[in-house]
Amino acid sequence: MIRRYRMSSIQFNWYNPMLLFIEQLLNGLQLGITLFLLSAGLTLVFGIMQVINLAHGSFYMIGAYVGATVTARTGSFILGILAALPAAALAGMIVEVLVLRRLYQKDHLDQVLATFGMIMFFNELTRIIWGRQPLFMDVPPWLTGSIELIPGVPYPSYRIAVIAAGILVGGFLYLLFTRTRIGMQIRAGASNREMAGALGVNIRLLYTLVFGLGTLLAGLAGVMAGPILAVEAGMGESILILTFVVIVIGGIGSIRGALAGALLVGLVDTLGRAFLPIVLRLFLSAAYADGIAASMASMSVYILMATILVCRPRGLLPAHG
Amino acid sequence: MLEVKTIETFYGKSQALFGVSLTIREGEVVTLLGRNGMGKSTTVRSIMGLTPIRAGRIVFDGTDIHRLPSYAIARLGIGLVPEGRHIFPNLTVLENILATAANRLGVKVPYTLDGVLSIFPRLADRLNHYGNQLSGGEQQMLAVVRALMTNPKLLILDEATEGLAPLIRKEIWRALALLKDNGHSILVIDKNLDSLMKLANRHCIMENGRLVWEGSTAELAGDETLKARYLGV
Numbered sequence: 001m002i003r004r005y006r007m008s009s010i011q012f013n014w015y016n017p018m019l020l021f022i023e024q025l026l027n028g029l030q031l032g033i034t035l036f037l038l039s040a041g042l043t044l045v046f047g048i049m050q051v052i053n054l055a056h057g058s059f060y061m062i063g064a065y066v067g068a069t070v071t072a073r074t075g076s077f078i079l080g081i082l083a084a085l086p087a088a089a090l091a092g093m094i095v096e097v098l099v100l101r102r103l104y105q106k107d108h109l110d111q112v113l114a115t116f117g118m119i120m121f122f123n124e125l126t127r128i129i130w131g132r133q134p135l136f137m138d139v140p141p142w143l144t145g146s147i148e149l150i151p152g153v154p155y156p157s158y159r160i161a162v163i164a165a166g167i168l169v170g171g172f173l174y175l176l177f178t179r180t181r182i183g184m185q186i187r188a189g190a191s192n193r194e195m196a197g198a199l200g201v202n203i204r205l206l207y208t209l210v211f212g213l214g215t216l217l218a219g220l221a222g223v224m225a226g227p228i229l230a231v232e233a234g235m236g237e238s239i240l241i242l243t244f245v246v247i248v249i250g251g252i253g254s255i256r257g258a259l260a261g262a263l264l265v266g267l268v269d270t271l272g273r274a275f276l277p278i279v280l281r282l283f284l285s286a287a288y289a290d291g292i293a294a295s296m297a298s299m300s301v302y303i304l305m306a307t308i309l310v311c312r313p314r315g316l317l318p319a320h321g
Numbered sequence: 322m323l324e325v326k327t328i329e330t331f332y333g334k335s336q337a338l339f340g341v342s343l344t345i346r347e348g349e350v351v352t353l354l355g356r357n358g359m360g361k362s363t364t365v366r367s368i369m370g371l372t373p374i375r376a377g378r379i380v381f382d383g384t385d386i387h388r389l390p391s392y393a394i395a396r397l398g399i400g401l402v403p404e405g406r407h408i409f410p411n412l413t414v415l416e417n418i419l420a421t422a423a424n425r426l427g428v429k430v431p432y433t434l435d436g437v438l439s440i441f442p443r444l445a446d447r448l449n450h451y452g453n454q455l456s457g458g459e460q461q462m463l464a465v466v467r468a469l470m471t472n473p474k475l476l477i478l479d480e481a482t483e484g485l486a487p488l489i490r491k492e493i494w495r496a497l498a499l500l501k502d503n504g505h506s507i508l509v510i511d512k513n514l515d516s517l518m519k520l521a522n523r524h525c526i527m528e529n530g531r532l533v534w535e536g537s538t539a540e541l542a543g544d545e546t547l548k549a550r551y552l553g554v
Contacts, residue, residue, distance in 0.1 A: 184420035188409040195407040198369050199421035200395035200471055319411065 017278075022153050024274040025267070030159045032266025033166030037221035038239060039246040039258040040173060041214025047253015047319055048190040049207055051100055052108050054115040056218055056243065057236020058122035063088040063219025064231040065126055068135040071226075077140035081223050088219020089212040096211040101204070123233040134232035162224050169217065173255055186210055190253065190319070242269070245305050251315025260316050265301050272300035322347050322506055323368070323399075323475055328377030328387070330367045337363040339530045340377070345475065350497075350507045352517045355527035356553055361510045362404055364527070365479050368508075369401055370394045382474070398426050400473030404480040404510075406464040410453035414444060417452055417463055422470035437466040440496050458489035465496060475506045482511055494520065514552065518542060526551045 042056045066087040071080030099118065103111045139158045146154040177183035189196040189203050197203050222236075229235065246265050250257025276297050280289035308316060323345040330338040338360050345351045353361045366372040368379060370391035379387040386394045395401070409417050415434075424431040438445045441462040447455060455463065461481060468476060478497070482490040494516045501507060501520060511517055517524070524541045526534040528551055541547060 181420060184412060184416045187411055187416075188420050191409050191411045192407055194371060194391075195403065195409070196421070197391045198371060198395055198401045198403070199467065200392050200423060200425070201421060202390075202392045204390075 016152075019153050020274070022150060023155065024271055026149075026153075026155050026159065026163070027274075028267035028270035029263065030162050030266070031270055032263035033163050034221050034225055035239070035242055035246050035266055036166055036259050036262035037169060037217045037224075038243045039250070039262050040169075040255055041217045042243055043247040043250065043253055043255065043258045044186075044210055044214050046247060048186065048210060049100070049104060051103060052111045052115065053100070054112060054240070055095070055118035055122065056214070057240035058119055059088045059092055059215035059218040059236070060222035060225075060239065061122065061126060061231075061233070061236040062091050063222030064137075064226045064229075064235060065130055065135065065222075066219075067223030068137045068226050068231045069130070071137055071140075072135070077143075077227075080137075080226075081220070084219050084223035085216050088222070089216035092215025092218075093208050093212040095215075096208050100211065101207075119237065122236075126233045130233075132233075134230035135226075137226035137231060139227040158227060162228075165220070165224060169220070170259055177255065182206075182209075242301065245301055247315075249305050249308050249315055251318035253319035254315065254317050257315050257317035257319070264304065264316075268304050269297070269301050272297040276300075322349075322382060323508075324378075324380040325364070325368065326378040326380070328364075328367055328374040328379060330363055330372055330374050332363075332372065337372075337530050338367065338374075341367075341527070341530070341532050343525055343532065345506050345508055348501075348504050348506055349523065350501050350509065350521040352521045352524045353508065353510045353527060354514075354517075354524055354552055356551070359527040360530040361527055362479055363530075365401070365403075365477055365508075365510065368394075368477065369399065395471065395473075396423075396425050398472075398474035400468035400471050400476045402461075402464045402468045402476065402478040402481055404483070406457075406460045408452040408455065408460045408463055408467075410451060413449050413451055414455070414463055415448040417467055418470055421467065424472045426472060426474065428472045431472045432469050434470075437469055440469075440499060441466060441492070443492075458485050458492075461485060461489070461493060462496075465493070469500075473505075475508065476500065477508045479510045480512075481509070482513060482516075490516075514548070 038056065038060060042053065045051055045053050045056070063084040067080040067084035070083040071077050074080070095118065099114060103114055139156075143158040143161055146156045147160055148154050149160070177187065185196060185201050186206060189201060189206055193203055242265060246261040247258055248261075249264060250259070250261030276293035277290050280293045284292065323343075325341060325343040327340040327342050328338055329336065329340060341360065341364055343351070343353075343364070353364060355361055363372060367374050367387075370386065370389055370393075374387050377387070378385060381394070381397055381399065384397060386397065409420070412420060418434065418437065443459060444462055444466065447459060452460070452463070465478070465481065481497075482493050485493070490513070497507065497509070497520055509517065509521065518538050518541065521538060523535065523537055525532055526547065533551065534547060
């Protein structure tokens, strides 16, 4: 499904490889930003609460469904986003209180089983509520055009808006974690839960809020992906794998790492799919080249992950301490 | 102010405290003495709600605190300087000081950043260093400051001078004397008997999870057998 939009967005511009490259660079950036929104929440939850949450993609899906529904009803994409964010955050906080709180002390296998069960629950729930047909979201009219960021490379305004939103969120998270007391308390709780509690920090409440923030970001990624992808049950799982690759590459628990990892994975994945066929065609027959390039492109992010882990076992920018 | 009444605490199945009782009054400095493994730190953990008690009661300022989570106990006005310091390594010195600072009890003249830094001027030069970049002594000062910034009524210090150079120890003791003069109630666990006797009003000795002796500084000073028997001095 990720591939669907990516293929459609590649307009092979054989005559000007430089422009093609810039366009693919932007596509990679945009995929990277979507991955960043998803991985920021996942890495927080994983790094701070030591919980493996396979159901993180479900909140991405919830964001997309609620956003698509509200946008269709009201005709306003902004209202769709404004509905999707609290829906994803609320769903996340309910799940944290009802399910995850019981799992913090359990081992990872129990967490994997329980959160895997939640994936099935949420996928089935969306099928019951919204049916089996995927929903399609239109790009809002005011973002349908394209902008020439660089002369000669028209790029869809919507994708630029996605990139801008991601940069804003990155800035917001940076300020939240470095400049506010709640950010300091979250980091303190991540390194020493017991001590933070003994100094008066209500860690349980803080965890619920952090979890809600993480699922809110996943919901934002989901609603922003809505106009690019089909909104359907199971849409969270295909991107979840890449999200896990991102947080492992970046260093678990590190937001800066998630940003670096997400951009890297987005770029490597997108550029690999766009350019490997072209490169291989230089010395292989076209049919051969395309076949090999396709399989190499789908391996590329995993090769990247393996390489990075060999050089830096804790990831690119591991969480401090 | 703090009343610990016949508490029993367990780690899993093994019992660590057997009916410990202890009282700290307003403005009083009380020590908890004894060899390693006798239950001093467990008593502290029990008071803070970190290892909840199975029997007995703990009352702080008229509130039963033994069923409360530790954050709620801290918010009632108990500041902990734990054994091993437990500075947040991923926060800077300044962030360590500010992250949990509060004045929940509405103290009239609360501690300020400048105020606590004047107690330990050395920390002022290191505000932007991360917690794990500090020496042991600086970490200890930071742990005291961090607890003070919650503006507690009762300060609990567990092994606050352990493993520190003599000069740094002196600085910590000087600070504790200052806090006593400011009217803080303090429960202190330490091995430096001489320094403790200059500071404290009362002393409690623990052995094998029980309180075996309690008395004033004069009584402790006058009884050499006590020291030999329970403290191994």
